[in-house]
Amino acid sequence: MKLTLRVWRQKNADAEGAMSTYEVDGISSDMSFLEMLDTLNEELILKGEDPVAFDHDCREGICGACSLVINGDAHGPERTTTCQLHMRSFKDGDTIDIEPWRASAFPVIKDLVVDxxxxxxxxxxxxxxxxxxxxxxxxxxxxxxxxxxxxxxxxxxxxxxxxxxxxxxxxxxxxxxxxxxxxxxxxxxxxxxxxxxxxxxxxxxxxxxxxxxxxxxxxxxxxxxxxxxxxxxxxxxxxxxxxxxxxxx
Amino acid sequence: MTRTIWDSSVGKKTVMAVSGLIMLLYLVVHMLGNLKIFFGSGEFNHYAHWLRTIGEPFMHYEWTLWVIRVVLLVAVIAHATSAYQLSRRDIKARPSKYVHKRPRASYATRTMRWGGIILGLFIVWHILDLTTGTVHPGFESGRPYQNVVDTFSTWYGNVIYIVAMLALGLHIRHGFWSAAQTLGVGSRTRDRALKTIANVLALVLTVGFISVPVAVMTGVVS
The missing domain is CATH 1.10.1060.10 (Alpha-helical ferredoxin)
Structure with a gap:
């Protein structure tokens, strides 16, 4: 699968953030959403760019660490956590918007990570x-x-x-x-x-x-x-x- | 305890729920009373006069009416103040919007704030039009039947009234059910019943109120 990602990038809590566009290729429909982001980050690191920061821990849907608002939905289109969301929920050529939780009680620390x-x-x-x-x-x-x-x-x-x-x-x-x-x-x-x-x-x-x-x-x-x-x-x-x-x- | 209630977002919602239910109860009686217009000017004007003599001789002329007015005024102020403060808090709690927009919640739910403002403005106009007659050229005190027919013989009178009553229906549809949740009387087994009552109340009140201008427009009441 080839995807276009529009990701919220913000250097730190005080910086202005904006959506940045990335292309990722070679995504398998069996990958979890976070594995897809891992793929993007590997490419960014190889290119010498700053990887996208996001929260994750158990990746089993039981710890509550992962977040992400995907296409306007918290945890994306399926009723599960982002780590248990799989790329089969998306189609080849899709554009996916990825944003952090938005609430003044949850200030952004960096990119997609909130406090x-x-x-x-x-x-x-x-x-x-x-x-x-x-x-x-x-x-x-x-x-x-x-x-x-x-x-x-x-x-x-x-x-x-x-x-x-x-x-x-x-x-x-x-x-x-x-x-x-x-x-x-x-x-x-x-x-x-x-x-x-x-x-x-x-x-x-x-x-x-x-x-x-x-x-x-x-x-x-x-x-x-x-x-x-x-x-x-x-x-x-x-x-x-x-x-x-x-x-x- | 008053302090605890007013300082808490849950407490302010309780104030909204109780004041809303008081106004809703009044509206049901008000709507039923309005329907007397279909029995002719004699009965309607007599009913309007009776409203001023409720409770006599214990109560003085218009005292009961004034008690009701004060209760309603307190309810409106409490409802509007808590709505304003809660809305301010809500907007502050979510300052930045998502870039990716998608439709959210039902129409009735999304229009609670604007609908409430429309209803607030309507109440002011409604009192100036049919109680004091300030904005009503040709208003005659003590002749409510003629005044009602007069108001609904103007295009703007009909438009203002019908728009406000549609807003009222939407407001009650979400508001009644929400009040039940705020007061903690909702439950899984009662949910369908509460939603049905909310829809029926919204529909009956809207249709009941709008029937009067429609009757004047079609000449049923003249």
Whole structure:
């Protein structure tokens, strides 16, 4: 396959960026999207040019490191992560636009790499449980009803890649934050911090400069792990419940 | 608690949802009341007069009406202020657009902000036209039937009204369902019911309101 790539190039956080056009040849339809970019980078290095910087780690679709907005879609045309997107989703002669996640809370560091540490700070605000450390606890000590376990797992699938923020026209992190809150709030292990978790994480989310939800549903469509839009509804319910309880105290 | 609500994006959305539902409830009653115009000037004018005497003798003349007006004014201000502040936040959170554009979201969803501005301007015109009569040449206080027929006998009266009512339908279609999500009452099992209610409310209100200018234009009401 021969492709034309239009890639966002930006030297550093303070530099002005622009789209640069590259031609790549000899792309196999079995290659992953990142392998295609590796091919481009090998050519750039041989030519003595600066390779395109992009985030990646496990390349198995489970770590949440890879990003990229491909032809306007976070993680490209398939419902998966960029590393698990294959070139068979494109045709010979295609022009592909590759851009970084766009949100003021995710500033560009270089080319296609953005700073997603805002997510880490949201997690630090309440995305944990208080548990004694040491040897592994007895698995049956705390019974969890099966529907609750399933619900928690559905939300625990979130890999924190930030596609929801990239896809949202408001740059909102509601889907990420709600996935983390719902995952822990439904479990008995998460019960002690149920109220403070939702209040603190939503407050941190606002402080990081993410936008608000207008329920366009773009986030849930882009999410490679299929976190449902209803997750945000449930977070809103948890937030209202916690606010009412805090008001009574 | 008030501070927590107003300082949070989720809290401001709650304010929008509650104020929006108050206005929606009012609109349903308002639309049903408007339909009285089909029973002739006597019944319509009598209904308009009754609105001023609700609650008598406990309430003084027009007191109930003023209570409703104040509640609505507070709702409009709360709705518009939180919409403005949330929109500012949203625009700031996504300053740079993607180079590769693609169609996003439904029409009703994308037109919430512009639609809201159109509705805000409409409310001002609507009050100046049919409540105070400031922008209505030949307005006669206490004769609402004649004033309504008069307004809808002008081309601009019809255009402003019908455009605003179409914007209202779109606004309610996305707004009602969104309010349910914001207040946390949406769920997977209720989603279809909520979307249906939103669509039915949007359609019934738009058709109900627009039926009045159409009736005047076609001579059914004159």
């Amino acid at each position: 997603r540490s805002a997510f880490d700070r949201i997690i630090q605000a309440g995305g944990y449980i208080t548990a004694p450390t040491g040897t592994a606890p007895e698995a049956h000590a705390t019974p969890v009803p099966k529907p609750d376990a399933d619900y928690a797992f559905e939300h625990a699938e979130c890999i924190g890649c930030g596609a929801c923020v990239a896809a949202c026209p408001n740059g909102a992190a509601m889907l990420f934050t709600s996935a983390k809150i719902n995952h822990l709030n439904v479990l008995p292990q998460g019960a002690p911090e149920r109220e403070s978790r939702v209040l603190d994480m939503v407050a941190q989310m606002d402080d990081e400069g993410f936008g608000g939800c207008t329920l366009t549903g773009e986030c849930a469509t882009a999410c490679p792990k299929g976190i449902p839009l209803m997750s945000i509804t449930n977070m809103n319910r948890e937030w209202l419940r916690a606010t009412r309880k805090a008001g009574k105290r």
